[in-house]
Amino acid sequence: MTARPGAVLLDLDDTLVDHEGAARGAVLAFAATHGPAGEPDELVRRWQALTDRYYPRYQRRELTLDEHRRERIRAFLGQPDLRDADADARFGVYQCAYRDRWRAHADAAPALRALREAGVPLAVLTNGERDIQTAKLRATGLLELVDVVAASSHLPAAKPDPRAFTATADLLGVAVARTVMVGDSVENDVAGALGAGAAAVHLDRSGAGPGAEVVGALRIPTLAALPGLVLAAE
Numbered sequence: 001m002t003a004r005p006g007a008v009l010l011d012l013d014d015t016l017v018d019h020e021g022a023a024r025g026a027v028l029a030f031a032a033t034h035g036p037a038g039e040p041d042e043l044v045r046r047w048q049a050l051t052d053r054y055y056p057r058y059q060r061r062e063l064t065l066d067e068h069r070r071e072r073i074r075a076f077l078g079q080p081d082l083r084d085a086d087a088d089a090r091f092g093v094y095q096c097a098y099r100d101r102w103r104a105h106a107d108a109a110p111a112l113r114a115l116r117e118a119g120v121p122l123a124v125l126t127n128g129e130r131d132i133q134t135a136k137l138r139a140t141g142l143l144e145l146v147d148v149v150a151a152s153s154h155l156p157a158a159k160p161d162p163r164a165f166t167a168t169a170d171l172l173g174v175a176v177a178r179t180v181m182v183g184d185s186v187e188n189d190v191a192g193a194l195g196a197g198a199a200a201v202h203l204d205r206s207g208a209g210p211g212a213e214v215v216g217a218l219r220i221p222t223l224a225a226l227p228g229l230v231l232a233a234e
């Protein structure tokens with residue numbers, strides 16, 4: 001980062017909030033009461049694979065939110081003929097278990113507070129439903145720490161489409177070229193931001209991601225490193 005950004009955009013799931021942990025706990029709780037039977041890691045992998053198959057189709061607006069949820073539940077249960085109302089009820093069970101498990105990563109609030117105290121405008125830019133993602137921020141105590149919540153359900157397109165980044169910058173009143181996007185997804189957050197003309201920081205909590213030379217952006221292991229990085233830029 002060569003110049004101090006005019007705003008910081010942050011991804012939500014697995015950047016500020018532990019989505020993966022919540023989804024894992026929720027799918028195991030669901031399977032314990034509704035099936036299918038299976039070894040825990042295998043059930044989690046199966047649910048994740050179905051999420052990866054159907055969620056992007058919802059993001060591309062090929063399926064509605066409800067349609068993609070029904071397909072995920074039907075495939076997970078191996079019941080392709082499950083009626084809509086029954087699929088909806090079962091997805092509701094999963095959704096309640098997921099909501100009960102929302103937790104912020106411990107480094108999220110301190111990083112947001114430090115940036116905010118330095119006067120840096122902050123937006124959450126997330127692929128998802130605005131109501132759910134706003135509730136997630138509220139439940140984890142992060143909502144009051146950001147200026148704007150931009151969710152793809154109410155944007156012209158989802159990440160990595162450049163319009164997601166431009167629209168979020170517009171909401172903050174800052175040129176997209178003066179923003180920096182921080183997130184865990186190389187494709188959606190990093191490549192998307194760079195394609196929109198923003199700067200990007202890759203949050204690689206596991207340290208397993210590709211190197212900075214591949215990603216083309218700065219890499220940090222935790223959000224604790226973010227305020228120093230942003231505020232040191234001149």
Ligand SMILES: [Mg+2]
Pocket residue numbers: 011012013014015183184185
């Ligand atoms: Mg993410």
